[in-house]
Amino acid sequence: MKAVILAGGLGTRIAEESDHRPKPMVEVGGRPLLWHIMKTYAHHGVNDFVICLGYKGYAVKEFFFNYHHHTADLEIDLKQGTHRVLNSQAEDWRVTLIDTGAETLTGGRLKRVAPYLGDETFCLTYGDGLADIDISSEIEFHRRHGKLATVAAVQPPGRFGVLNIDANHSVSSFEEKPSDEIGWINGGFFVLEPRVIDYITGDATSWEREPLQNLARDGQLAAFEHHGFWQPCDTLRDKRQLEQLWESGQARWRVWHG
Template sequence: MKAVILAGGYGTRLSEETDLVPKPLVEIGGRPILWHVMKLYAAANITDFVICAGYKASMIKHYFASYFLEINDIEIRTATREINYLTPKSLDDWTVKIIDTGLDTMTGGRIKRVAPYLDGTFCLTYGDGVADLDIAKVIEFHRSHGRLATVTTVPSPGRFGILDMGSNDAVLRFHEKPDAEMGWINGGFFVLEPSVVDYIEADETIWERQPLERLAADGQLMAYRHSGFWKAMDTLRDRRDLEELWANGSAPWRL
């Protein structure tokens, strides 16, 4: 199974960092937030990634291209251009496709652009959010209900979109960022069938609007409730909070 990661946005609310690097490469504990997200999937034995890049896509490509180089001490022989790794550390056994899905493409459009690289049920998430979530259990839940889409939901902090859910956890309605409402929100970890791409029209389609709203209306969107730790790195304050948790050795998502 593949994990698709949306990593192409401008990250304007974190401009203190994203003027220099794309948001997924902003570091927590010396590692990009993107790496932390990928570790969550690797814990569920999902190691085949499709990264939907856009803003500063070349920097994400360079990070993975030089991944082994960065984590080891090295000796370089300039005359022969030979590089010896002095402290060879074991690497994560990942396959990483980095696809430039366009600078201004919306989230739905990015998913549609990478559809040729998908060959079955797949996971989808954002490159800036972590949780103490058991991805394997979300996949098991998805397979149990037979619908096209599963969204992991988390308790609303009061500033995100709301999902109306029935007694059997079927999503009855999905509505984004309403005023003065509380409830369960899109936690950003999805399990999807390939045909959800048919709900996406073009580059301008925002995944969190028409596609999810239509899937809910068609009875094809189910919710996996997660009441544990969850945090999206939207602002500099969010980054500092995550950094503090990691530095203190108390990061709930740490594996």
């Protein structure tokens, strides 16, 4: 099975980082968000990736083009200009990097990579969200219900705590805003059938609008409810929070070993 990862957006809300690289290349624990997402999929046996490039796509290409050597011990003959790889820790992944255009919207990016997907069920997600989602269970859920599309439904944590104020204007208690006040939202991590491509008109189509709306209208969209960890990296605050979790050994999305 293949996993398509959308990695071409501008990332304007984290401009301090994305001015220099695409948002999926923002690092947590010394590795790009994109790598973390791919490790999650690989943990569930999905090792074939199609990455949709756009803004500063060359940075993603350079990362993967040099990845084998950067994860290896090398013996280099400076005079001869030759080298030998002594061993490499690179993962057993196949990575297809496709330039889907700087201005193309999410649906358009998916449509552009359709020729590389074949006729089988595939996964799709965004290149800036980390989760400990059980992808294997989601794929099984998708196959059971028989619809064209499955989306991981998540309940994001509230960003603001709630003050409970009594009649005397005193704060009687403080509590974190419960996630169930927000409701379920699109958390990415889709499982899709190739026919969903027919719901996409072209480059100007946002996957989150007409395609998903029409799939829902046609009774072809199911929700896989994820109750575990889920966190997008939209702002510097998000990045710092993810860094703290990684450094403290509490990165719940790290479902892989090693």
